[in-house]
Structure formats: structure tokens, C-alpha cells
Amino acid sequence: MRARLFRCATLSVALALLLTGPLRAAKDDIPTPKEYGVYVKTAEGMVRILTNIVFDEGDMIYLESNNPPRFKLNDLPYFIVYGKYDIRYLTLNSLLFVKQSPLDKPRFIFGKDVDVEVKKGGDDLYTVKPKGLFGRGYYALWINDAAWDIIIE
Numbered sequence: 001m002r003a004r005l006f007r008c009a010t011l012s013v014a015l016a017l018l019l020t021g022p023l024r025a026a027k028d029d030i031p032t033p034k035e036y037g038v039y040v041k042t043a044e045g046m047v048r049i050l051t052n053i054v055f056d057e058g059d060m061i062y063l064e065s066n067n068p069p070r071f072k073l074n075d076l077p078y079f080i081v082y083g084k085y086d087i088r089y090l091t092l093n094s095l096l097f098v099k100q101s102p103l104d105k106p107r108f109i110f111g112k113d114v115d116v117e118v119k120k121g122g123d124d125l126y127t128v129k130p131k132g133l134f135g136r137g138y139y140a141l142w143i144n145d146a147a148w149d150i151i152i153e
Contacts, residue, residue: 030121036083038141038148041127042075049148052140055107062098063140064105068149073136076152078129085143087126092116095138095149108138108149 031046033039039046052063081087095108115131128141140147 030080030125030127032122032125033080033082036124039080039082040069040071040076040150041078041080042071046080047071049141049150052147052149054142054145054147060098060109062107062109063095063147063149064101064107065138065149066105068138068151070151070153073134073152076134078127079141081126081128081141081143083124085124087118087143090116090118090128090141090143092128092130092139092141095140108140110140110142114139 031041033046033048035048038049038051040049047069049069052066052068055062055064079092081090091110092114094111094114096111098107098109101107114134117129117131119127119129121127134152136152138149138151140149142148
């Protein structure tokens with residue numbers, strides 16, 4: 001009787017550990033930043049991306065390049081968006097050169113949307129991962145009137 005009770009208890013504990021392990025691991029994968037913002041998850045940790053302004057000139061919506069951060073293609077598994085943003089309007093776009101500004105800064109228009117997978121990781125915490133192949137180039141995460149631009153080498 002005692003041996004049967006011991007086996008049953010051991011089996012229950014093992015089953016509980018096996019079932020709760022994947023649930024904990026899925027939640028622990030996404031690091032939570034200390035401040036609201038948009039980050040790139042790299043092998044070394046999180047790198048914050050500064051916001052760039054989206055300009056509207058007539059029918060053209062563009063942004064001016066302001067020394068965006070550069071990442072290697074294999075260093076960018078996903079983006080982390082932390083804060084009160086309307087994620088329904090989030091897009092990841094390639095940026096295409098259009099012309100120089102009067103102050104000699106290059107202007108870029110938003111090109112084709114890149115398909116992304118957005119997952120909620122907690123309150124105001126989301127991961128944005130490109131679907132399929134993701135190549136080198138100049139890209140921007142765009143939500144409403146703000147964009148976070150990066151160059152992937």
C-alpha cells in the first residue's frame with residue numbers, strides 16, 4: 001500500500017512538472033524592458049530604437065534618415081514593442097529612397113509591407129517577428145505617425 005501511494009505521488013509530481021514547464025518557458029522567453037519603447041532583440045540583449053518622425057507632404061508620406069542603428073541580418077530574430085501603442089495599425093515596411101531634403105538629408109518613402117507575426121507577451125508587451133525570408137535593407141516599424149527605422153546589413 002505504501003509503495004503504491006509513493007508511486008502515485010511521484011507520478012503526480014512528475015506530471016505536474018512536465019505540464020507546467022512549457023507554460024512557464026513560453027512566458028519567460030520574452031524579456032520585459034525597463035522603459036516603454038521599441039527594441040530589437042539580439043544575441044547580446046535588447047537594443048532600443050529611437051523614434052523617427054513620419055512627415056506628410058501632399059500625397060507623399062516619408063521619413064528623413066537620421067543615422068538609424070545598424071544590425072547584422074542574423075542578429076535580428078524579432079522586435080519587442082513595449083508600451084501603450086495601437087498594435088492594430090503596426091506595419092513593417094521596407095524604405096525606398098525618393099529624394100534629398102533641402103537640408104541635404106535623404107528622404108525615404110514606405111515601400112511594400114513585410115508580413116509579420118505579432119504575439120502578445122503580457123500587458124503592453126508584444127513581439128513582432130517577420131514571416132518568411134527577411135533580407136538586408138532599410139526598414140521601419142510604423143505605428144500611426146511614428147516610425148522606428150533600422151538598417152539591416
